[in-house]
Amino acid sequence: MNEQQNISPAIEPERYEFRGARAYIFDLTRRDLFKFLGAGALILCTNAKTSAFQESGRSQSQTNDLPKDISAWLHIGENGEVSVFTGKVEVGQNIRTSLTQAVAEELRMQTSQIRVVMGDTLLTPFDMGTFGSRTTPTMNLQLRKAAAAAREMLKDLAAQSWNVPREHVVAGDGKISDALSKNSATYGALLKGRELARLIPDQDPLLPATEWKVSGKPLPKVDGRAFVTGAHKYPSDQKRPGMLYGKVVRPSKFETKLVFADLSAAEKMSGVIVVRDGDFIGVAAPSDELASHAAATIKTDWTAAPQPSSKTVFDYLRNNLEARESYNSSSKISAPANALSATYTVAYISHAPLEPRAALAEWDGDKLTVWTGTQRPFGVREELASVFRISLENVRVLMPDTGSAYGGKHTGESAIEAARLARAAKKPVKVVWTRKEEFTWAYFRPAGVIDVRATVGAGGQLEYWEFTNFNSGGSGLNTPYAAEVRNEQFQPTKYPLRQGSYRGLAATANHFARESFMDELAHQAKLDPLEFRLRNLRDERLKAVFEAAAKKFGWPGNKKSSGRGFGIAGGVEKGGYIATCAEIAVERATGAVRVVRIVSAFECGAIVNPEGLRNQVEGSNIMGLGGALFEAIEFEDGRILNAAFSKYRVPRFQDVPQIEIVLIDRKDLPSAGAGETPIVGIAPAIGNAIFDATGTRLRSLPMVPNGLRIS
Amino acid sequence: MARVTSLVVNGVTRQLDADTQSSLLSVLREQLDLTGTKYGCGEGQCGACTVLIDGKPHRSCITPTGDAEGKIITTIEGLAKEGRLHPLQEAFLFEEAMQCAYCTSGMIMSAVGLLQTDPSPSETKIKDALEGNICRCGTHPRIVAAVQRAARSMKGGAH
Ligand code: FES
Ligand code: FES
Numbered sequence: 011m012n013e014q015q016n017i018s019p020a021i022e023p024e025r026y027e028f029r030g031a032r033a034y035i036f037d038l039t040r041r042d043l044f045k046f047l048g049a050g051a052l053i054l055c056t057n058a059k060t061s062a063f064q065e066s067g068r069s070q071s072q073t074n075d076l077p078k079d080i081s082a083w084l085h086i087g088e089n090g091e092v093s094v095f096t097g098k099v100e101v102g103q104n105i106r107t108s109l110t111q112a113v114a115e116e117l118r119m120q121t122s123q124i125r126v127v128m129g130d131t132l133l134t135p136f137d138m139g140t141f142g143s144r145t146t147p148t149m150n151l152q153l154r155k156a157a158a159a160a161r162e163m164l165k166d167l168a169a170q171s172w173n174v175p176r177e178h179v180v181a182g183d184g185k186i187s188d189a190l191s192k193n194s195a196t197y198g199a200l201l202k203g204r205e206l207a208r209l210i211p212d213q214d215p216l217l218p219a220t221e222w223k224v225s226g227k228p229l230p231k232v233d234g235r236a237f238v239t240g241a242h243k244y245p246s247d248q249k250r251p252g253m254l255y256g257k258v259v260r261p262s263k264f265e266t267k268l269v270f271a272d273l274s275a276a277e278k279m280s281g282v283i284v285v286r287d288g289d290f291i292g293v294a295a296p297s298d299e300l301a302s303h304a305a306a307t308i309k310t311d312w313t314a315a316p317q318p319s320s321k322t323v324f325d326y327l328r329n330n331l332e333a334r335e336s337y338n339s340s341s342k343i344s345a346p347a348n349a350l351s352a353t354y355t356v357a358y359i360s361h362a363p364l365e366p367r368a369a370l371a372e373w374d375g376d377k378l379t380v381w382t383g384t385q386r387p388f389g390v391r392e393e394l395a396s397v398f399r400i401s402l403e404n405v406r407v408l409m410p411d412t413g414s415a416y417g418g419k420h421t422g423e424s425a426i427e428a429a430r431l432a433r434a435a436k437k438p439v440k441v442v443w444t445r446k447e448e449f450t451w452a453y454f455r456p457a458g459v460i461d462v463r464a465t466v467g468a469g470g471q472l473e474y475w476e477f478t479n480f481n482s483g484g485s486g487l488n489t490p491y492a493a494e495v496r497n498e499q500f501q502p503t504k505y506p507l508r509q510g511s512y513r514g515l516a517a518t519a520n521h522f523a524r525e526s527f528m529d530e531l532a533h534q535a536k537l538d539p540l541e542f543r544l545r546n547l548r549d550e551r552l553k554a555v556f557e558a559a560a561k562k563f564g565w566p567g568n569k570k571s572s573g574r575g576f577g578i579a580g581g582v583e584k585g586g587y588i589a590t591c592a593e594i595a596v597e598r599a600t601g602a603v604r605v606v607r608i609v610s611a612f613e614c615g616a617i618v619n620p621e622g623l624r625n626q627v628e629g630s631n632i633m634g635l636g637g638a639l640f641e642a643i644e645f646e647d648g649r650i651l652n653a654a655f656s657k658y659r660v661p662r663f664q665d666v667p668q669i670e671i672v673l674i675d676r677k678d679l680p681s682a683g684a685g686e687t688p689i690v691g692i693a694p695a696i697g698n699a700i701f702d703a704t705g706t707r708l709r710s711l712p713m714v715p716n717g718l719r720i721s
Numbered sequence: 722m723a724r725v726t727s728l729v730v731n732g733v734t735r736q737l738d739a740d741t742q743s744s745l746l747s748v749l750r751e752q753l754d755l756t757g758t759k760y761g762c763g764e765g766q767c768g769a770c771t772v773l774i775d776g777k778p779h780r781s782c783i784t785p786t787g788d789a790e791g792k793i794i795t796t797i798e799g800l801a802k803e804g805r806l807h808p809l810q811e812a813f814l815f816e817e818a819m820q821c822a823y824c825t826s827g828m829i830m831s832a833v834g835l836l837q838t839d840p841s842p843s844e845t846k847i848k849d850a851l852e853g854n855i856c857r858c859g860t861h862p863r864i865v866a867a868v869q870r871a872a873r874s875m876k877g878g879a880h
Pocket of ligand 2: 102364413717754818819820822824825855856857858859860872
């Protein structure tokens with residue numbers, strides 16, 4: 011674990027999002043202009059672009075370097091309480107706990123005295139955002155280094171003040187002690203509230219994973235009690251004195267222009283603030299109900315050009331190629347005539363985080379403070395500074411632990427809306443999106459079309475491999491199997507909906523196509539699907555998870571009754587190795603499909619918190635089950651047709667099969683993140699199992715949208 | 722319009738002023754500061770807003786405040802007694818039956834309702850009872866295990 015990892019924008023080059031993001035263009039009317047802004051010039055907001063650049067790591071504007079001083083990351087109070095500062099945020103992936111473990115490990119102390127301050131742009135060091143499964147490989151390491159440096163500094167302090175040899179003092183249980191002189195002092199007493207004024211050395215004094223005492227073992231969620239008692243304040247729970255509730259009047263469809271608005275009824279309502287600024291219309295009122303009521307009285311008219319529908323989206327993508335750079339590894343050789351080929355598709359789906367977007371904004375003169383649920387507090391700070399034309403220093407974004415995100419909360423829509431309303435109201439304003447707004451005005455996981463072609467030699471070895479992904483993205487594009495000739499590319503296209511990041515990004519789509527097609531090839535070659543994969547794999551870590559999952563599952567399965575099927579799939583992504591086996595049952599008469607059992611084997615290097623990891627792998631499988639079987643956004647002419655949980659089906663208790671997880675702990679390897687990769691195995695495993703049971707190959711996600719029936 | 726001026730919540734009579742038609746969820750959250758009860762959909766589909774009214778689980782987002790008047794309302798904040806967690810709260814912690822935990826209060830309140838009518842529910846019964854509660858993070862197996870654990874410990878006479 012002593013490789014130097016660069017924490018700053020280690021963003022995957024294929025990260026693919028936010029182009030065409032809708033941005034507000036505020037004309038900040040004279041009435042609520044602040045003096046410092048000068049006369050009311052039109053503000054051309056380019057924040058969408060900034061985001062895209064930032065995501066791709068090409069932005070020039072940020073300070074990428076991690077602070078080198080210990081004090082930027084750690085503070086030890088006189089009472090011995092340790093405060094840890096990180097720009098990463100907690101959305102349920104449990105990093106508040108695993109980062110606490112990391113610090114406790116190196117500081118040789120109890121976790122109960124450690125408090126982690128997360129995602130506060132005033133207090134924590136700059137961070138690009140919490141995505142790409144980067145927290146464990148980068149932040150965990152960074153905090154361990156800071157904590158180790160603090161520990162060594164405390165030893166120096168103690169040795170000096172007791173005038174004893176440095177090699178004799180030891181750190182343990184939150185204290186430095188010297189056995190010979192019998193001196194002992196707590197960290198708090200040694201430091202007396204002073205800063206840890208020293209640089210983190212490049213030297214790596216970290217404990218190897220094999221000697222971990224706190225990490226590598228389960229630790230219950232550090233603030234679990236606040237969650238089970240309802241005490242924790244999520245972004246949507248935040249309150250400030252005098253706060254109003256905000257509502258935005260939404261256009262009738264996407265890509266619209268406002269042509270008419272009648273605000274008069276709302277403006278007459280007492281206590282109601284009405285804002286129209288460009289195409290933005292919103293209200294703020296002392297209760298959520300009154301705000302909704304006032305917003306409903308506003309009459310608007312919008313124009314828009316006709317837009318594509320979910321029924322024709324795959325043709326649309328194929329016919330609207332963009333000439334932007336694509337990522338490929340192309341040979342000059344093209345497909346042999348005897349190649350097997352197939353086309354796979356994936357639908358647009360929604361993250362549908364249970365807590366919708368929410369923000370509370372408060373102005374104090376020209377200073378703006380916003381509490382919001384975002385994976386990129388520093389990105390949202392930049393958006394706000396840009397939209398309101400104020401300096402970054404005047405914006406503080408705080409991210410209370412949030413009701414999940416899954417890649418869906420990278421942007422600051424609700425923050426901008428709340429801030430705009432708060433400015434007009436001259437009071438704090440909270441905006442909490444409704445479920446319908448979240449289903450409509452957030453962004454989606456991109457739809458995609460994937461063409462695959464391949465040939466297999468007489469010995470069962472892959473010879474030719476061709477793989478083209480239209481629109482959904484480049485993550486997980488490259489096959490881990492050893493094909494002699496490979497043509498792989500990601501082809502960007504125009505697209506009809508606002509699209510962005512999602513747990514696992516395009517790796518889900520690419521694994522669905524690749525691992526389903528591997529199954530097709532195995533059947534063509536008359537080989538067992540597992541055997542076929544192993545024959546073509548050189549990557550020992552991937553082989554190991556395939557073998558572990560198969561063993562636990564009892565591959566190739568024992569067909570007790572007809573209508574049962576077994577499938578296997580796997581892959582490697584973001585440093586994590588996953589293999590998943592699925593057993594499904596199809597009811598002959600009705601065609602109803604039920605997933606009976608899932609076994610996943612996962613390996614991501616040295617495990618930091620086994621129970622937290624298990625929870626993530628289970629959760630990835632269950633979330634992935636929805637996209638595999640029935641989740642799909644339906645849209646037509648700029649409108650979402652199923653913007654409600656009653657119309658958009660997410661996995662529920664009855665859908666959840668028996669799930670078994672095998673974790674492989676590689677203490678000899680650096681820890682990788684785990685919140686995303688385990689999601690990629692389940693869809694192809696289920697599809698392959700359905701084929702095994704029925705002989706029907708389902709090549710579109712979701713596979714059985716019609717009430718779990720093979721249509 | 723008819724108004725509601727008090728509600729009995731977590732054993733205390735609370736003064737407020739709400740339209741009888743206002744959703745109980747918004748009144749609890751906005752007027753009584755009981756934000757442990759969550760908004761997830763507003764259409765009775767996700768269960769995040771579940772509270773007990775006279776001991777039975779209700780979706781507060783579609784419950785008019787007038788309907789709860791004069792009844793006994795329990796929210797997640799009222800479950801722990803004198804700092805001692807309810808066995809379901811303990812069990813959710815023990816099984817780590819949460820990730821983001823935004824669904825947790827609704828899950829626990831629904832489960833309290835279940836265990837009141839059926840102290841030792843089968844796995845199928847638990848899944849049935851919680852089918853209307855969404856956990857988007859996918860902690861379902863842990864939630865089922867937590868309810869089973871709480872059922873066992875409550876039979877032991879803890880509550
Ligand atoms: S918010 Fe009431 S059921 Fe979803
Ligand atoms: S834990 Fe996140 S929704 Fe259930």
